[in-house]
Amino acid sequence: MTSTGPLHPAPTGPEEPAPTGPEENAPTGPEENAPTGPEKTVTPPPYPGLPTENEALPPARPPAEAEPRQRLHPLSPLLKGAKSLVVIVAALSWQTLSQLGPLHFAMVVAALAVAVVIFSVIGWFTTGYQVVGRELRVTEGLIWRRTRAIPLDRLQSVELRRTLLAQITGLAELRLEVVGGGKTEAPLAYLTVREASALRERLLALSGRTPVVAPEESPSPADPAAPPVAAPPAEIALHQVRNENLLTSQLLTPQAFFLPIGLAWVIMQFVLEGSWTFVGIASTVTAMAGVLLQPIRRVLADWGFRVSQDRDGRLVLHYGLTETRSQVVPTRRVQTLRITWPLLWRPKRWLMLRLEIAGVSVPESGNDNSSDRLLPVGDLDTARALIATVMPGVELTAMATSPPPSRARWLHPISLRFHGAGFTPDVFVTRWGRVTREMSLVPYARLQSVRVVQGPVQRMLGLATVYADTAGGRAGIARDRDLAEAWAIADELASRSRRARAVQATPH
Amino acid sequence: MSDPSVRTVVDALEPWPDTVEWRPVSGKLFWVQLIGIVTWTVVFAAGLITGWFFAEHPAWLVALGVEVLTGIWRVVVAARAVQAWGYAERDNDLLVRHGLLVRHLSIVPYARMQYVDVTAGPLERAFGLATVQLHTAAAASDARVPGLPPEEAARLRDRLTALGEDRAEGL
Secondary structure, X not given: OOOOOOOOOOOOOOOOOOOOOHHHHXXXXXXXXXXXXXXXXXXXXXXXXXXXXXXXXXXXXXXXXXXXXXXXXXXXXXXHHHHHXXXXXXXXXXXXXXXXXXXXXXXXXXXXXXXXXXXXXXXXXXOEEEEEOOEEEXXXXXXXXXXXEEEHHHXXXXXXXXXXXXXXXXXXXXXXXXXXXXOOEEEXXXXXXXXXXXXXXXXXXXXXXXXXXXXXXXXXXXXXXXXXXXXXXXEEEEEEOOHHHHHHHHHOOHHHHHHHHHHHHHHHHHHXXXXXXXXXXXXXXXXXXXXXXXXXXXXHHHOOOEEEEEOOOOEEEEEOOXXXXXXXXXXXXXXXXXXXXXXXXXXXXXXEEXXXXXXXXXXXXXXXXXXXXXXXXXXXXXXXXXXXXXXXXXXXXXXXXEOOOHHHHHOOXXXXXXXXXXXXXXXXXXXXXXXXXXXXXXXXXXXXXXXXXXXXXXXXXXXXXXXXXXXXXXXXXXXXEEHHHHHHHHHHHHXXXXXXXXXXXXXX | OOOOOOOOOOOXXXXXXXXXXXXXXXXXXXXXXXXXXXXXXXXXXXXXXXXXXXXOOHHHHHHXXXXXXXXXXHHHHHHHHHHHOEEEEOOOEEEXXXXXXXXXXXXXXXXXXXXXXXXXXXXXXXXXXEEEXXXXXXXXXXXXXXXXXXXXXXHHHHHHHHHHHOOOOOO
């Protein structure tokens, strides 16, 4: 991709970026899509800043077609090696230490460290990335070479992750989320923070179809004169979670509540038995740690949670203490929004917002490693404001849902009146749950398919369940509706999603 | 909540009868399933009979009886389940229904298609059948049509891809 900025290929189509040769296409991506924005600038004038747009980004790049493959940061083998070394040493453990004696043990560890580092260096040497047209290519492997091409218009979200070690060394890991594949595709670990954020800006700019870019603003890292090339784009802060609230919210979890009970039980046991063996204490502590760890991990992960919006309308989320993350999500990539009201938070009137993005794997319960939070804890007003940002026109307080017919009581003896489904102009609303109340908002434009399922018990009662599938993993589920109503819901969903798609596809 | 403009018909397998023309799958699918069921039944029965030869305990015979009865029941279910399969192509979406005990109906818009699979196992091939599956970005989407004659499978495949390709990126 060269910087042939003034070449403006005619806006070929709103759908796919025209395959008119990647090198012309790439820099003009935002402009090409300008017609889809609110302003109807069909052919923006050749923007003079464009030729220099990309020269500012990579430090040394010949103006050739494809830029040379770039390496990751030279320190990354050390960082990666340190990680695996810790694992290995932990595996060696105390037993080996006692068998070998400290001197031999140190030698073994040193030898392992050298081996790990050599291995990592080879990995580093063979790993490279380059941006070709509208693709990011990541090459890796020594014996089995693998080149992975990631089409950037399929980019769902980009995350910059910095572990503690990376924070010390000023490095960062760039993770790209693409649909398909259960895990993150092509984590680029590690780059310097400046490189990483510059690359991220560039990838996001190339990912194109984010339409609401005014032509003047589009090349965010464009200013060739400005020395801080990778300066983050101007962001409008939307909300910042207070850390006290985060702490309180995690204290108001079942785990935290069980802690004193568990402690009392353990102490009582020891007092009754009168034996304070090391093994007993150690195993109890380990067991307790497993329970305790989750709230602590949550607090560490969500520390200093900030939500903001960059000038292209994308959501930017920053959070984390030991491992900081900064995630950029174009709002049109949000597949589903889930709102949770945990039981213990109810006196505080707090709730939690989660995003579902295609490609970001749905976490199993207890696994908090995925980046799906929009608001770890907050009150209703904050949530309303954030939802209005992510899904314009959606008003949380005006969600009318209707419950299933009362004969569904046989299936939901307690929680019937907390089930519900309803249509709003833009989203399909479903809610459920007696103890932990939950609600999910599925925009019609994001619907992938609609299913109606009727089990044998439901058939006896004349009920059916409607699933609104999205690419985000979980579906919006309207449980146990009257059969005729279920058909009506399914039909309505299908036609509404068709209309929403049509609006999306032809904005002009 | 129900939209007044939507006709609602209370039959689990026949929604919108005026607008939808359901196409059945080939009856030969039953024979494919029958062979599968019989093969497994015979294999298990052989195992049970072998067991009976080694230790003549009546439990083996009871198990054998249960197993054969299960096989017969599965055949009956399969015969009816084949009739329960159906698909319909509407202007904008593909409808697939299946299942007897648990009934499913899927509505998959063509615009959401990611790719189409056409598969045919050895047994299916012997009977001249193929399975077409439409995949979307949602893993839960369930649009699989088994038991299609090859020309119908090819037609459906081409039609699905033709309808899908001029649409958006599918997300």
